[in-house]
Amino acid sequence: MRIYDDVQLDYCDVLLRPKRSTLASRSEVEIQRLYHFKWCPRTITATGIVSANMFTTGTFELARALQKQRLFSALHKHYSAEDLITFLRDNQKEFGSNELVFVSSGVSDADFEKLTQVMNTGLVQNICVDVANGYSPYLLNYIRKVRQMWPEVLLMAGNVVTGDMCEDLILNGADIVKVGIGPGSVCTTRKLTGVGRPQFSTVIECADAAHGTGGMICADGGCTVPGDVCKALCAGADFVMLGGMLAGHAESGGEMTEKSFQTGEVNLIDDKTCALKIEQKQYKKFYGMSSQYAQDQHYGGMKKYRASEGKVVEIPFRGPVEPTLLSILGGIRSCMTYIGAKNLKDMPKCATFYRVNRQLNTIFGNES
Ligand code: 5GP
DSSP states (O other): OOOOOOOOOGGGGGEEOOOOSSSSSSSBBOOEEEOOSSSSHHHEEEEEEEOOOOOOTOOOHHHHHHHTTEEEEETTTSSSSHHHHHHHHHHHHSSSTTTTEEEEESSHHHHHHHHHHHHTTTTEEEEEEEOOTTTTHHHHHHHHHHHSSTOOOOOEEEEESSSSHHHHHHHOOOSSEEEOOOOOOOOOOOHOOOOOOHHHHHHHHHHHHHHHHHOEEEEEEEOSSSHHHHHHHHHOOOOEEEEEGGSSSSSSSSOOOEEEEEEEEEEEEEOOOOOEEEEEEEEEEEOOOOHHHHHHHSSOOOOOOOOOOBOOOEEOOOSHHHHOOOOOOHHHHHHHHHHHBBGGGHHHOOOOOOOOOOOOOOOTSOOO
């Protein structure tokens, strides 16, 4: 039996060490990066945050909001080809191009057929192919097929957690490898299967392997606060994919519900009467794409041979996503000044981490 003895770390196990820096202010740092790719001949200037291609965060509405900040989105797989084409047409008019939008695909023949229908319009040039287990031969075969069919496309593929598989995917046609198995906020893969790898260590190993092969990585899942996004970028991620952090907003998908709560306070009506104070709160559903709920909603029920690898949560409604995006970008800017990184790409070069036992003071709770 082989056991890897190296300590495997998560974002919560480390903190960045501040450094003396010549940067006087946050306005001196550049959070947009010029991306050059291994296979795709185009360049893109943007910040490498990507909305997850989940039903709840891969929405057209979030894509619009993210593009306004020059951030990427991966649309979910459950839009029809017609809906995607209509969106891409309108989006091109609004933003001048669809260069920040990925269309997503699974690896079945039906997926390829739909992808072909969308790609034939020439409206979009970015594809995200993902399966829960990126070690499957179906993924490698599929990305070879996609690269052959559209040699100049920007291709992201995953998900894996080891350097060897990153290299394989890149050498077979991927520009960006999506890394992460089990770190997601609504993922239960680790509980159900015992498989996975702490995300910070995953990012370090995979970034090293991918960069050595001329490719890039997208750190997918496990970010809970802007500081985690900073840690991912410092660990070598070229892109960071977010689900939970973008869920629960006006632009996110998922059913809205309203609940009533007794606050414990009373309202005095007059000297003799009082009424219990009731508060209404709005919630939005957020769920894993392999959850029973998602299977029921989008795949006509869970197949007998499958088990749920995701859960359903209800998130207090957070309003428009823009303040959340600005706080993530503000966090990145501030992190860059702390570590003396003038450009996004310099972050790993400037970063040193402390391994920690505890990173937050929770005396007043975990909320910001
Ligand atoms: P988050 O940012 O919410 O922590 O993670 C988002 C990522 O979780 C997604 O991009 C996807 O890779 C992963 N994910 C989404 N749904 C599921 C699921 O049902 N099961 C598993 N194992 N992972 C999921």
